[in-house]
Amino acid sequence: MSATKAPELVTHSAPAARQHRVAETISRFRPAVIALLILLIFGGTTIKNSSFDGLSNIQAILSISAVYLLLSVGETMVIVTRNVDLSVGSTLGLSAFAVGEIYNHDPHMTMVVILLAGIGIGAFCGAIIGLITTVARVPSLVVTLAALYIIRGLDNIVGSGVQIEPSVIPHSLVSLGYSTVIGIPWLFVLVVVVALAAGFWMRSFPAGRELYAIGSDPEAAVLAGIPVARRVFTVFVISGALAGLGGVIFLAQQATVDSTAGTGYELVIVTAVVVGGVAIFGGSGSVIGAVLGALLLQVINQALVAAQISAFWDSAIAGAMLLAAISFDRLISFRASRALVATEGVSYVE
Amino acid sequence: MQPDRLETPITAGDATDAHDVGGYLFAAEHVGKSFGAVKAVIDASLRLTAGEAHALVGENGAGKSTLVKMLAGVHEPDTGRLYLEGSAVQLSSPAIARDAGIAVIYQEPTLFPDLDVAENVFMGRMPKRSGGRVDRPLMLDQVNAVMNRLGVRLDPNRLTRGLSIADQQIIEIAKALTLDAKVIVMDEPTAALSSAEVARLFTVIETLRAEGAAVVFISHRLDEVFATCQQVTVMRDGRSVLTSPAAELTSDQLVRTMVGRDIEKRQAVQGVGSGDVVLNVDRLTREGKFVDISFEVRAGEIVGLAGLVGAGRTEIAQSIFGIDRYDAGSVTVSGAPLKKGSPTAAMAAGIGLVPEDRRQHGLVMDESIERNIVLASLKRVRSHGLIATTLSRDFATKWSERLQIKFNRLADPVSTLSGGNQQKVVLAKWLSRQPALLIVDEPTRGIDVGTKSEVHGLIQNLAADGVAVLVISSELPEVLLLADRILVIREGRLVHEFTNAQATEEAVIAAAAGVVAEVAA
Numbered sequence A: 001m002s003a004t005k006a007p008e009l010v011t012h013s014a015p016a017a018r019q020h021r022v023a024e025t026i027s028r029f030r031p032a033v034i035a036l037l038i039l040l041i042f043g044g045t046t047i048k049n050s051s052f053d054g055l056s057n058i059q060a061i062l063s064i065s066a067v068y069l070l071l072s073v074g075e076t077m078v079i080v081t082r083n084v085d086l087s088v089g090s091t092l093g094l095s096a097f098a099v100g101e102i103y104n105h106d107p108h109m110t111m112v113v114i115l116l117a118g119i120g121i122g123a124f125c126g127a128i129i130g131l132i133t134t135v136a137r138v139p140s141l142v143v144t145l146a147a148l149y150i151i152r153g154l155d156n157i158v159g160s161g162v163q164i165e166p167s168v169i170p171h172s173l174v175s176l177g178y179s180t181v182i183g184i185p186w187l188f189v190l191v192v193v194v195a196l197a198a199g200f201w202m203r204s205f206p207a208g209r210e211l212y213a214i215g216s217d218p219e220a221a222v223l224a225g226i227p228v229a230r231r232v233f234t235v236f237v238i239s240g241a242l243a244g245l246g247g248v249i250f251l252a253q254q255a256t257v258d259s260t261a262g263t264g265y266e267l268v269i270v271t272a273v274v275v276g277g278v279a280i281f282g283g284s285g286s287v288i289g290a291v292l293g294a295l296l297l298q299v300i301n302q303a304l305v306a307a308q309i310s311a312f313w314d315s316a317i318a319g320a321m322l323l324a325a326i327s328f329d330r331l332i333s334f335r336a337s338r339a340l341v342a343t344e345g346v347s348y349v350e
Numbered sequence B: 001m002q003p004d005r006l007e008t009p010i011t012a013g014d015a016t017d018a019h020d021v022g023g024y025l026f027a028a029e030h031v032g033k034s035f036g037a038v039k040a041v042i043d044a045s046l047r048l049t050a051g052e053a054h055a056l057v058g059e060n061g062a063g064k065s066t067l068v069k070m071l072a073g074v075h076e077p078d079t080g081r082l083y084l085e086g087s088a089v090q091l092s093s094p095a096i097a098r099d100a101g102i103a104v105i106y107q108e109p110t111l112f113p114d115l116d117v118a119e120n121v122f123m124g125r126m127p128k129r130s131g132g133r134v135d136r137p138l139m140l141d142q143v144n145a146v147m148n149r150l151g152v153r154l155d156p157n158r159l160t161r162g163l164s165i166a167d168q169q170i171i172e173i174a175k176a177l178t179l180d181a182k183v184i185v186m187d188e189p190t191a192a193l194s195s196a197e198v199a200r201l202f203t204v205i206e207t208l209r210a211e212g213a214a215v216v217f218i219s220h221r222l223d224e225v226f227a228t229c230q231q232v233t234v235m236r237d238g239r240s241v242l243t244s245p246a247a248e249l250t251s252d253q254l255v256r257t258m259v260g261r262d263i264e265k266r267q268a269v270q271g272v273g274s275g276d277v278v279l280n281v282d283r284l285t286r287e288g289k290f291v292d293i294s295f296e297v298r299a300g301e302i303v304g305l306a307g308l309v310g311a312g313r314t315e316i317a318q319s320i321f322g323i324d325r326y327d328a329g330s331v332t333v334s335g336a337p338l339k340k341g342s343p344t345a346a347m348a349a350g351i352g353l354v355p356e357d358r359r360q361h362g363l364v365m366d367e368s369i370e371r372n373i374v375l376a377s378l379k380r381v382r383s384h385g386l387i388a389t390t391l392s393r394d395f396a397t398k399w400s401e402r403l404q405i406k407f408n409r410l411a412d413p414v415s416t417l418s419g420g421n422q423q424k425v426v427l428a429k430w431l432s433r434q435p436a437l438l439i440v441d442e443p444t445r446g447i448d449v450g451t452k453s454e455v456h457g458l459i460q461n462l463a464a465d466g467v468a469v470l471v472i473s474s475e476l477p478e479v480l481l482l483a484d485r486i487l488v489i490r491e492g493r494l495v496h497e498f499t500n501a502q503a504t505e506e507a508v509i510a511a512a513a514g515v516v517a518e519v520a521a
Helices: A014-028 A030-048 A054-080 A088-105 A111-135 A140-159 A171-178 A186-204 A206-216 A218-223 A228-254 A265-275 A287-306 A311-343 B015-020 B064-071 B094-099 B117-122 B136-150 B165-178 B195-210 B222-228 B251-259 B313-321 B343-348 B358-362 B369-381 B389-402 B419-431 B449-464 B476-482 B505-513
Strands: A008-010 A347-349 B026-035 B038-048 B053-057 B079-084 B087-089 B102-105 B183-187 B214-218 B231-236 B239-245 B277-286 B290-298 B302-306 B328-333 B351-354 B437-441 B468-472 B485-490 B493-499
Touching: A030 A054, A030 A287, A054 A088, A054 A186, A054 A206, A054 A228, A054 A265, A054 A287, A088 A111, A088 A140, A088 A228, A088 A265, A111 A140, A111 A171, A111 A228, A171 A186, A171 A228, A186 A206, A186 A228, A186 A287, A206 A218, A206 A228, A218 A228, A265 A287, A265 A311, A287 A311, B026 B064, B038 B053, B038 B064, B038 B079, B038 B214, B053 B064, B053 B222, B064 B102, B064 B183, B064 B214, B094 B102, B102 B165, B117 B136, B117 B165, B136 B165, B136 B195, B165 B183, B165 B195, B195 B214, B195 B222, B214 B222, B222 B251, B231 B251, B277 B313, B277 B468, B290 B313, B290 B328, B290 B468, B290 B485, B290 B493, B302 B313, B302 B449, B302 B476, B302 B505, B313 B343, B313 B351, B313 B437, B313 B468, B343 B351, B351 B419, B358 B419, B369 B389, B369 B419, B389 B419, B419 B449, B449 B468, B449 B476, B468 B476, B476 B505, B485 B505, B493 B505
Parallel strands: B038 B239, B053 B214, B053 B231, B102 B183, B183 B214, B302 B468, B302 B485, B351 B437, B437 B468
Antiparallel strands: B026 B038, B026 B079, B079 B087, B231 B239, B277 B290, B277 B328, B485 B493
16 A cells, blocks of 8 residues: 555644643643632631731641541542542541540550551441452442441440540650651651652553543443452542541541531532542542642632631632632543534645 | 463463464464353454465444453453464453554544543553653654654654544554554554555555555555455454465455345435525635635535545534534525524434434434434423333334334444444434435445445435435545535635546545646636
């Protein structure tokens, strides 16, 4: 066929394709847009409100956000595979309570055991959820909704009438909650390291890319030879483990815990992840975006407190941001489908 | 059978089995597969020699797809065995089949829209750098090399969301090529490709053969089978009924073996078109899609729209029917102007549209056959404002009999039917409205030979009954067989009009590809 002249590719209606590119670019820079929003809101609040002390408030926000950021890392991995984990709040509560109970029995327990216990409890919950989801093929929405109630029930049974008193929590753990490294809360540094590691894994490792493939088209993922069940199981274990670690952090920061710890976190986390640009039906989004989304919600929350605006507005704004994020994603896919029509105008001309 | 199927290695069989399959690169010997009570494949054998292109043909529902899925590791055979290079193999997962050197290009592209082209090509087997990271530079190099080989310019960094079906198919082919597979199965690879791309694909198949691979080629287009393949295996009703060198078969013999009966060849219908003008399209323009399209269709006339994929034929039909808007021009139906952008108005004016993609746009796949048939005629099966079960059943029964739809029960989901019968359901839906104008986009895409001629017969009878028909088809023999007049669309313009008597395959191809455009203008 060496005699055949290479056909020339002709594209009609470039404008639609360009629109598509613009939308794609905006969504690629979503983390930067969110980071900018965070700075604007924070800066605005600092300037307008003299009682809002910039530096100590940064520390406070970073400290408070740590747990949310940590959970949003695991949730991102789960949502990217077209699943969802609604059990993270309950798992966090169970882990916090169990670790507190360990201290109740032995206030001198070493930190390593405490961390392993917290992470282990979370990973165990995640493993059971992962097994039911992948082996019994029950939608994760249902499995984790059930897990949310069951684990919360466990919290209540284990924790009925028991209060973990601040006195039993050793100073080593509490100081972990408040110590800083060059002015940045130590826990926040830990969370950032976890987020960067997770983001790097998802972006640059074959198994990480396969998570996106699974969320993008689960059936095609099977045909591509991806061990779908193993990957989905793994992300639920990771999400559970991070929720367990979150329980230890929760205890370190609060120094007390009851059976309601972590209630309602799951919805805040899912909201943060979606606001951060992770598609709710999987396939796209980044850990960095999700973590920034979680931070944005916390900054808004603190700004409202500083401005002495009712907490009602906090939820309302979170809801509005969620709607805006999802509408934006829909708009993108609408543009993409228009671009599809446009690229079908491509033909070969000899 | 081991419990952890994903980890099961390719197991070598006992050597005693090998003697009768020794000379073959790959062999499926008397394999069978059932799904519940349905026997998809009863007894099929397929033997592939290195360096051959082997056609696998048969009507839809003959068991080709199930056989392919056994090669692909998606299904394991219940009976019979598979042999690779003389030893028995157990292909218990797609990954194992792929690692054994078997690549499958599926009819429906199986891509990940959120990932880019390079990732799609290598998904499930990405090359690693030291440290375990994805070796992206290597991926990009290999994808670019394959794209050059295919003569396609496709940016490996582009997301696959929004790519045309043809480009998606190219990525599927690229997957198989980067695998260096020994056995490459192509399930209807040409259905969505333009003729230039098909030509390139055939060149690639030649190269693969020269390199010692075996190519299994599945197609409903028999001319492609004869052009590409040395061997042909015919499947019918779950069995392989014939394997023969392609050169020893005629097209008629092949078709007869596929359907197990003789198909009468229809003569093209000549000279109608003296009826009243039903559809008048005047200087219709849609920015970036088509320009200045004017034509009319008369009662009892079949007009064909021919052209390359992407020339704008489907877009013209969608603008007439009101799915898309148009920027200039007008559409008149039976003398009355048609409101633009309103399928409801188009239906009220007596237009029916059988769309190109019947699964997405023509049918509600999970709904029953009955529901799908009555869907466009709900007013006729109503009683006191509610849908009356008996009226609906009678209506669906009448039309399914008239179109000879083969099904188990009317209540079965339409997704259980073969492609040909699904298309008949779509036709029943519109014919039952007794339209003045029926637009049929790719009436027989992916439909087996037997049903194909039935659909052709239906369309011809429809015209004989005085309905105006507009047929869009990428298969030229079909347009030539059906149409009284052929309009050729090229890059959004109506470049040539042929009467049935003038039209030859060569002339229409030349007009569609732009060779005679100047003469026509």
